[in-house]
Amino acid sequence: MTEQTTWGILGTGRMAKVITAELLDLDGAEVLAVGSRDQKNADAFGETYSIAQRYGSYEEFSQDPNIDIVYVATPHFRHVEDVRLCLEAGKHVLCERPFSLRPEDVEPLIALAREKNLFLMEGMWTRFTPGIRKLCDLIDRKAVGEIKMIIGGGGFIPTDESASHIYDPDHGGGVLLDSGIDLISLTTMIFGKPTTVNGIATLSEEGVDEQNAILLGYSHGRIANLYVTIKAVQSPYMTLLGTEGSIEVIPPVYAPQFLIVQNQEGKQTIHNSPLEGSGYRYELEEVMTCLRENRRESSIMSLDETLRLLNIANEIRLQTGVRFPFE
Numbered sequence: 240m241t242e243q244t245t246w247g248i249l250g251t252g253r254m255a256k257v258i259t260a261e262l263l264d265l266d267g268a269e270v271l272a273v274g275s276r277d278q279k280n281a282d283a284f285g286e287t288y289s290i291a292q293r294y295g296s297y298e299e300f301s302q303d304p305n306i307d308i309v310y311v312a313t314p315h316f317r318h319v320e321d322v323r324l325c326l327e328a329g330k331h332v333l334c335e336r337p338f339s340l341r342p343e344d345v346e347p348l349i350a351l352a353r354e355k356n357l358f359l360m361e362g363m364w365t366r367f368t369p370g371i372r373k374l375c376d377l378i379d380r381k382a383v384g385e386i387k388m389i390i391g392g393g394g395f396i397p398t399d400e401s402a403s404h405i406y407d408p409d410h411g412g413g414v415l416l417d418s419g420i421d422l423i424s425l426t427t428m429i430f431g432k433p434t435t436v437n438g439i440a441t442l443s444e445e446g447v448d449e450q451n452a453i454l455l456g457y458s459h460g461r462i463a464n465l466y467v468t469i470k471a472v473q474s475p476y477m478t479l480l481g482t483e484g485s486i487e488v489i490p491p492v493y494a495p496q497f498l499i500v501q502n503q504e505g506k507q508t509i510h511n512s513p514l515e516g517s518g519y520r521y522e523l524e525e526v527m528t529c530l531r532e533n534r535r536e537s538s539i540m541s542l543d544e545t546l547r548l549l550n551i552a553n554e555i556r557l558q559t560g561v562r563f564p565f566e
């Protein structure tokens with residue numbers, strides 16, 4: 240592969256636009272093609288972002304021989320078929336989060352990527368932001384001793400049409416997969432694999448989860464206590480309690496500008512460097528670094544982590560009585 244990474248964008252919605260704009264601003268990235276279900280959408284998108292190859296079918300898009308890596312920006316309920324299409328066509332893939340609805344659907348894709356020696360990663364962008372990298376550094380340096388407890392949560396009340404999928408059981412709706420997965424991801428990034436998973440939820444009339452309270456137990460007596468809701472409003476935050484103090488991750492938790500560390504030395508506010516671009520470039524840089532170094536997985540967001548997150552979400556879903564219509 241050359242130093243230049245050529246990207247194809249699958250889907251033309253909100254995230255496709257954000258990531259394409261970010262890629263256009265990144266050294267070493269070229270956006271070569273866009274794929275849509277509709278030629279008109281592909282043409283309009285291509286026009287806006289000056290993308291040369293514009294395909295009105297996902298199948299045709301996947302056959303473009305000049306694409307190195309596809310960014311899959313379709314809704315999560317169809318990620319499995321879209322990722323499979325791209326892997327089978329020999330493309331590396333960055334797939335938006337959540338990777339899918341259920342772990343059992345993702346396992347064969349991971350096997351396929353490994354068999355074909357292709358890069359595959361879930362776009363868990365938060366893990367790559369400077370504020371979260373700084374948080375990891377503080378934890379590694381034991382700035383507040385051993386972390387024993389994580390408390391965190393967030394909520395929003397969707398108002399616009401673009402959030403209608405959250406209420407739709409046919410589209411794998413529910414707040415757990417839509418947003419809770421990000422909080423669970425940050426928690427497993429810190430604590431690893433839980434030993435116990437417990438959730439309670441309130442469900443909509445259609446049977447999707449609108450509120451989740453989640454208790455995760457880990458080895459050495461560590462606990463995470465999380466919540467996520469679309470019935471109330473709270474900027475997502477997280478507090479880490481350690482044996483020698485605490486770290487407050489000030490909202491937005493996904494790309495925090497400030498961390499407040501309280502330990503024997505007193506209280507210190509850490510200012511993280513401002514986000515460059517929309518904040519997604521850090522994950523994109525990681526993907527391109529992996530490709531240049533011939534790595535097929537990111538150590539920051541591995542495929543085992545993707546499976547771990549989906550297993551946790553699945554267990555909570557089954558405990559709380561959420562069922563997908565096709566099950």
Ligand SMILES: NC(=O)c1ccc[n+]([C@@H]2O[C@H](COP(=O)([O-])OP(=O)(O)OC[C@H]3O[C@@H](n4cnc5c(N)ncnc54)[C@H](OP(=O)(O)O)[C@@H]3O)[C@@H](O)[C@H]2O)c1
Binds near residue numbers: 252255280281313315
């Ligand atoms: N990382 C983050 O912070 C973040 C934030 C928001 C969303 N997401 C994730 O990003 C992914 C895409 O979300 P989005 O907000 O960009 O969605 P969106 O605006 O609805 O766009 C999705 C695109 O997928 C294509 N598509 C294919 N089948 C579709 C279907 N049955 N219904 C609707 N669209 C369909 C459409 O493009 P064509 O019509 O051109 O084929 C559409 O424009 C999801 O997995 C979501 O969870 C991530």
